[in-house]
Amino acid sequence: MFQNLQNSLQYIYPTEILKYFENIFESPLSLIVSILDIAIVIFLLYKAVKVLRKTRAWQLLKGIAILVILTIVSGWLKFRILNYILTSVMMYGVFLLIVVFQPELRRGLEQLGTGKFRKFLGMTKDLEGKTKETVYRVVIAATELSKHKTGALIVLERDIKIKDIIDTGIYIDSEVSPQLLVNIFVPNTPLHDGAVIISDNKIAAASCMLPLSSDQDISKELGTRHRAAIGLSNQSDSIVVVVSEETGKISIAKDGTLIADVREDVLKKILLKNLVLEARQNENKQKLQNVIKSEEKITSNERK
Numbered sequence: 001m002f003q004n005l006q007n008s009l010q011y012i013y014p015t016e017i018l019k020y021f022e023n024i025f026e027s028p029l030s031l032i033v034s035i036l037d038i039a040i041v042i043f044l045l046y047k048a049v050k051v052l053r054k055t056r057a058w059q060l061l062k063g064i065a066i067l068v069i070l071t072i073v074s075g076w077l078k079f080r081i082l083n084y085i086l087t088s089v090m091m092y093g094v095f096l097l098i099v100v101f102q103p104e105l106r107r108g109l110e111q112l113g114t115g116k117f118r119k120f121l122g123m124t125k126d127l128e129g130k131t132k133e134t135v136y137r138v139v140i141a142a143t144e145l146s147k148h149k150t151g152a153l154i155v156l157e158r159d160i161k162i163k164d165i166i167d168t169g170i171y172i173d174s175e176v177s178p179q180l181l182v183n184i185f186v187p188n189t190p191l192h193d194g195a196v197i198i199s200d201n202k203i204a205a206a207s208c209m210l211p212l213s214s215d216q217d218i219s220k221e222l223g224t225r226h227r228a229a230i231g232l233s234n235q236s237d238s239i240v241v242v243v244s245e246e247t248g249k250i251s252i253a254k255d256g257t258l259i260a261d262v263r264e265d266v267l268k269k270i271l272l273k274n275l276v277l278e279a280r281q282n283e284n285k286q287k288l289q290n291v292i293k294s295e296e297k298i299t300s301n302e303r304k
Contacts, residue, residue, distance in 0.1 A: 128276055130201045134176045135271040138198070141181035142241050142250050143264045151245030152185040153195035153210065153225050156275060160236040166197050169208030176203055185243075195228065195240070211235060213256075222258070229253035239274055241267070 071090060074083040138154055145152045155162070170191060174180060176198060184191050184206050194207035210228035229240035234256040242251040242258075252259045252270055262270065 127201075131276050132272065134198065134201045135268065135275060137176045137178050138181070138241060138271065139264060139268045140178040142243055142267060144178065144182050145185060145243045146248045146250050149245060149248035150182075150185050150187065150243065151225060152181075152241070152243040153229060154181065154241040155195050155197045155208070155210070155232060156239045156241070156271070157197060157199040157204075158237045158239065158275070160238070161199075162197065162232070162236050162238060165195075165208050165210065165232065166199065166205045169194060169197065169205035171205050172203045174203045176201060195232075210240075215256075226251060226253070226258060230256060230258055233257075239271065241271075 067086065067090065071083065071086040074086055134156075138156065142152065142154065155165070180203065181196060183189075184196055186192055191206040195210050196206045197204045197208050211231040212224070212227045213231035213234060215230065215234075223244070223246070225242050225244070229242045229251070230253050232238055233240055233253040237255070240253040242253060243249075244251070249261045250264075250267055252262060252267065254270075254274065259270065
């Protein structure tokens with residue numbers, strides 16, 4: 001068993017690496033398989049490092065990495081005694097790792113095939129489902145802010161990107177949650193003044209400055225928040241949810257117009273219609289156009 005483990009460790013030495021890369025170019029199929037092999041390993045290592053950095057095992061893994069590097073270097077420099085000691089430590093260290101990481105290993109095996117494991121691999125919910133969740137969370141936050149008459153500006157980015165607006169604020173890059181949205185707009189806190197931008201179903205930034213509308217026909221009763229919401233909706237296809245600090249009423253700015261004093265159910269319907277249903281219709285139109293183009297190509301080829 002120890003001999004097998006030692007042989008496995010020796011496989012990472014330069015001579016074996018050279019042989020491996022020499023075999024890659026024997027045939028096109030072996031090249032494709034090797035590239036796929038390397039890509040999968042890199043992807044899994046990236047995901048594992050990303051997860052483990054948030055656990056107590058990260059410091060231990062860094063120590064193991066240093067030990068592996070020292071073992072390889074000692075082999076290159078022909079430090080036979082040091083290399084023997086380090087190799088022996090690594091062989092016995094496998095059993096130590098099983099004991100130390102026993103809770104993590106058990107948790108990982110339990111999550112095979114579950115939602116958490118799919119999330120680890122990046123296989124999360126479809127875009128439409130995530131957008132619906134974002135809408136529901138924004139509605140909950142807006143309703144809560146309305147009850148306490150807390151002023152708020154929540155921008156939901158659509159097809160036209162507004163990175164220049166995001167750059168004016170403080171980057172957050174967080175999952176959308178009603179609690180976080182409510183806390184951001186608590187008065188006299190560092191981020192409450194300005195707008196929150198939601199991009200790709202994430203809170204991209206807070207305390208962002210929106211362009212004010214210069215339309216003279218806007219009612220004088222509307223404050224700076226409403227003018228900023230209308231101004232941004234004029235310049236992009238973003239939808240802006242506004243909560244009035246004076247009245248607690250919720251409004252929606254879209255395409256340069258303001259829908260004032262909307263109820264919770266109406267807010268949900270408008271957001272779902274514009275963010276989910278229209279996106280689905282556009283996707284279906286694109287698919288139909290692709291089918292038509294392919295049929296036209298087939299027809300033209302048959303005529304030729």
